[in-house]
Amino acid sequence: MPAPIRLRELIRTIRTARTQAEEREMIQKECAAIRSSFREEDNTYRCRNVAKLLYMHMLGYPAHFGQLECLKLIASQKFTDKRIGYLGAMLLLDERQDVHLLMTNCIKNDLNHSTQYVQGLSLCTLGCMGSSEMCRDLAGEVEKLLKTSNSYLRKKAALCAVHVIRKVPELMEMFLPATKNLLSEKNHGVLHTSVVLLTEMCERSPDMLSHFRKLVPQLVRILKNLIMSGYSPEHDVSGISDPFLQVRILRLLRILGKGDDDSSEAMNDILAQVATNTETSKNVGNAILYETVLTIMDIKSESGLRVLAINILGRFLLNNDKNIRYVALTSLLKTVQTDHNAVQRHRSTIVDCLKDLDVSIKRRAMELSFALVNGNNIRGMMKELLYFLDSCDPDFKADCASGIFLAAEKYAPSKRWHIDTVMRVLTTAGSYVRDDSVPNLIQLITNSVEMHAYTVQRLYKALLDDISQQPLVQVASWCIGEYGDLLVSGQLHCIILHT
Amino acid sequence: MMHFLLLFSRQGKLRLQKWFLPLPERERKKIVKDMTTMVLARKPRTCNFLHWKDLKIVYKRYASLYFCCALENQDNELLALEILHRYVELLDKYFGNVCELDIIFNFEKAYFILDELLMGGEIQETSKLSIVKSIEASDMLQETMEEYISKPAF
Numbered sequence: 197m198p199a200p201i202r203l204r205e206l207i208r209t210i211r212t213a214r215t216q217a218e219e220r221e222m223i224q225k226e227c228a229a230i231r232s233s234f235r236e237e238d239n240t241y242r243c244r245n246v247a248k249l250l251y252m253h254m255l256g257y258p259a260h261f262g263q264l265e266c267l268k269l270i271a272s273q274k275f276t277d278k279r280i281g282y283l284g285a286m287l288l289l290d291e292r293q294d295v296h297l298l299m300t301n302c303i304k305n306d307l308n309h310s311t312q313y314v315q316g317l318s319l320c321t322l323g324c325m326g327s328s329e330m331c332r333d334l335a336g337e338v339e340k341l342l343k344t345s346n347s348y349l350r351k352k353a354a355l356c357a358v359h360v361i362r363k364v365p366e367l368m369e370m371f372l373p374a375t376k377n378l379l380s381e382k383n384h385g386v387l388h389t390s391v392v393l394l395t396e397m398c399e400r401s402p403d404m405l406s407h408f409r410k411l412v413p414q415l416v417r418i419l420k421n422l423i424m425s426g427y428s429p430e431h432d433v434s435g436i437s438d439p440f441l442q443v444r445i446l447r448l449l450r451i452l453g454k455g456d457d458d459s460s461e462a463m464n465d466i467l468a469q470v471a472t473n474t475e476t477s478k479n480v481g482n483a484i485l486y487e488t489v490l491t492i493m494d495i496k497s498e499s500g501l502r503v504l505a506i507n508i509l510g511r512f513l514l515n516n517d518k519n520i521r522y523v524a525l526t527s528l529l530k531t532v533q534t535d536h537n538a539v540q541r542h543r544s545t546i547v548d549c550l551k552d553l554d555v556s557i558k559r560r561a562m563e564l565s566f567a568l569v570n571g572n573n574i575r576g577m578m579k580e581l582l583y584f585l586d587s588c589d590p591d592f593k594a595d596c597a598s599g600i601f602l603a604a605e606k607y608a609p610s611k612r613w614h615i616d617t618v619m620r621v622l623t624t625a626g627s628y629v630r631d632d633s634v635p636n637l638i639q640l641i642t643n644s645v646e647m648h649a650y651t652v653q654r655l656y657k658a659l660l661d662d663i664s665q666q667p668l669v670q671v672a673s674w675c676i677g678e679y680g681d682l683l684v685s686g687q688l689h690c691i692i693l694h695t
Numbered sequence: 696m697m698h699f700l701l702l703f704s705r706q707g708k709l710r711l712q713k714w715f716l717p718l719p720e721r722e723r724k725k726i727v728k729d730m731t732t733m734v735l736a737r738k739p740r741t742c743n744f745l746h747w748k749d750l751k752i753v754y755k756r757y758a759s760l761y762f763c764c765a766l767e768n769q770d771n772e773l774l775a776l777e778i779l780h781r782y783v784e785l786l787d788k789y790f791g792n793v794c795e796l797d798i799i800f801n802f803e804k805a806y807f808i809l810d811e812l813l814m815g816g817e818i819q820e821t822s823k824l825s826i827v828k829s830i831e832a833s834d835m836l837q838e839t840m841e842e843y844i845s846k847p848a849f
Contacts (some may be wrong), residue, residue: 204800211799247803254709254802256724275836283806290717313833323815324715348829351819359815385820392817430822433777440821443774483773518742523773554741 200233201226203247210255223257234265242269243280250284263288263295270302275314278306282317291327300330307337312348315341319349323356331360335367342374347383354378354389358396368397368404379414384431384438387418391444398451409452412459416466419445423470434478446470446487453495460496467492471504482512482520486527493531506531506538513545518554525549525560532567543568547577550584555591562592566599574607578617586624593628597621601633611644615651623658626665634670641675652679696816697775698750698765699726700809702798705759707731710798711805715816730763744772755779759795781823782812788827807833 201209206226213219230245238245246265253259266288269281289296299321306318319341322334338360341353361368371393378390394411397404422437422445431438449467453460470488475481485508492505509531512524528546532539546568549561562584569577578600585596600621608614618637622629641651655672663669676683702711709727718726733745734754745752747765753775754763762779766772783793785808790797798805811826813819820826 207800251802254712256709275833279807279833279837280803283803287712290719292717292719311836313829313836316829320810320814324810325717327717352814355814355817355819358817362815384822385825388821389817389819430824438821439777440774440818443771447769447771479773480777483771483777486773487771518740519744519773519776522742522744556742556744556746 200229200241200245203244206248207251223252231261243277246284247280250287253287259288267298270299278314278317282321286321286325290325296327297329300333304334304337312346315349316352319352319356323359326359328363331363335360335370339370339374347386351385351389354393358393361396365400368401379411384441388441388444391448395448395451409459412452412462415445415449416463419466433480435475436480439480439484442484443487446491450491450494457496464497464501468501471508486523489527502535503538506535510542513542518557522557522560525564529564540568547580550580562596566603569603569607571607574609582620593625594630597625597629611647615644615647619654622668626668629667634667637671638674648679649682652676652683656683696767700764701727701730703731703761704795707735710760711802713809734761734763743776757783782809784823785812785826
């Protein structure tokens with residue numbers, strides 16, 4: 197019996213296939229060979245065969261017959277076997293199949309293995325795809341590993357605990373004692389995953405949240421050290437020390453400070469420091485600033501700090517980097533209700549973003565523009581929004597038209613202005629207007645008694661220009677039906693011809 | 696947390712799929728199709744973020760490969776770009792001037808490296824050096840080095 201073809205040899209062969217049919221034929225042939233090899237319980241080449249199966253699975257071919265083989269690989273003593281076995285389990289098995297439970301015992305053994313890399317494999321698999329039953333069975337092992345002094349294992353155990361809590365929230369309590377001195381760790385991997393674990397616990401339980409508020413000073417200290425510390429090559433990203441950890445700490449501070457005066461006060465200074473000192477020339481610095489702004493806006497920060505945050509967003513809007521502009525618009529949208537006046541100051545920049553070439557930015561700018569419309573700026577804003585309606589992609593027109601109608605209804609300075617605006621929308625984007633707008637518009641026209649003649653004449657003229665837009669035709673037809681006498685009798689108001 | 700991470704070519708061929716949530720096979724296939732269609736349709740010089748269902752999609756192209764991940768609402772998309780970049784740096788360090796062919800022929804190693812960077816959709820290690828050392832040590836444990844005809848690891 198010749199040895200099964202090697203993995204990379206197979207990949208090379210499959211890539212020479214010139215048609216889908218040719219590829220399928222090669223795959224079927226190889227699968228048949230692999231199946232018979234599995235049937236013969238061949239231990240030597242099981243690993244190679246499963247690896248090949250995983251490759252074919254990625255191409256889209258069925259690989260379920262390899263599931264049990266993955267389990268056999270996991271149970272093997274060879275590290276190579278375990279590596280592929282666990283990978284296969286993560287790719288081919290999921291908690292829907294009963295087969296996955298057979299893994300539990302293997303994982304339990306491997307969690308206690310003498311080699312940390314084997315322990316790491318099992319922690320990783322449990323932490324990525326462990327089902328609720330598996331988590332229940334193995335939570336105790338994970339908790340033990342959370343207390344080890346081996347930082348390689350401790351960081352993995354922390355994230356594994358996060359997964360366990362997500363699958364079985366009732367188990368959260370058992371991890372509480374182990375969190376006691378997690379933040380005193382020097383190792384950044386452990387620190388980072390610990391912050392993730394603490395965040396998860398605080399998000400799920402108000403009791404945990406109150407309990408962990410006392411950690412605020414310690415978190416502030418860690419963050420301060422990161423910012424003040426000199427260059428550390430191991431954690432440096434473009435001159436910033438461990439931005440991943442900084443962002444996670446800022447996020448945890450956000451949760452701890454929300455709704456709590458004391459905690460918010462305790463973090464005020466460090467937030468101001470991060471907001472003012474972080475280097476903004478690269479994405480990494482802006483990622484930290486972004487998180488800082490979100491935290492400032494969510495906690496009970498002093499007004500000076502809030503203004504600082506909004507101004508950062510204002511500066512983001514002027515950044516050359518599209519991603520930063522997009523993120524700024526999204527954040528401003530979140531804060532526009534609570535800090536309306538501060539956001540208003542950046543209105544002109546926001547309106548400029550309506551002209552951005554990027555579709556995602558345009559959409560955000562449109563949403564934000566509507567949120568900023570008020571009685572004072574309605575005329576100016578509507579000019580911009582109508583211009584936007586004229587030139588925007590069809591995908592936007594329906595939402596934009598609806599938004600304009602809503603804004604006009606709320607803030608119209610006069611009935612005449614209101615009708616003109618409605619007319620403008622019907623004529624420029626008439627076919628995109630939503631069906632439910634039509635009765636509302638008819639209601640509006642009915643109620644504007646003094647405008648009936650004006651309205652019906654303008655609508656008639658619009659129909660003469662273009663009869664293809666259905667909502668326009670509906671409104672116009674109704675109007676002509678109701679006020680046709682005004683139309684026919686030739687009563688002319690000053691019609692400002694719409695150009 | 697990250698829900699999934701995908702690598703695919705400009706022709707939409709899948710090179711790596713990491714799922715951090717349990718999903719049935721057919722749903723995974725559908726998501727891969729949706730992602731490749733959406734991302735490949737993006738014009739150049741547009742921002743790297745998309746909205747899809749209730750998730751934020753962050754993608755970045757490196758040479759002939761698209762790296763694409765899905766985040767929840769409270770996750771930081773600018774930082775996600777840094778995570779994708781960190782993964783590329785690790786691949787580059789391991790393979791030495793990594794290219795798509797390296798990922799195709801050594802896909803299992805791409806997964807092993809990813810599994811040292813992320814777990815359960817969260818970052819597990821922020822030190823590049825630490826990850827590189829772990830992978831190196833793990834490779835040394837492999838009994839049959841001939842099984843993995845690879846370039847020197849470091």
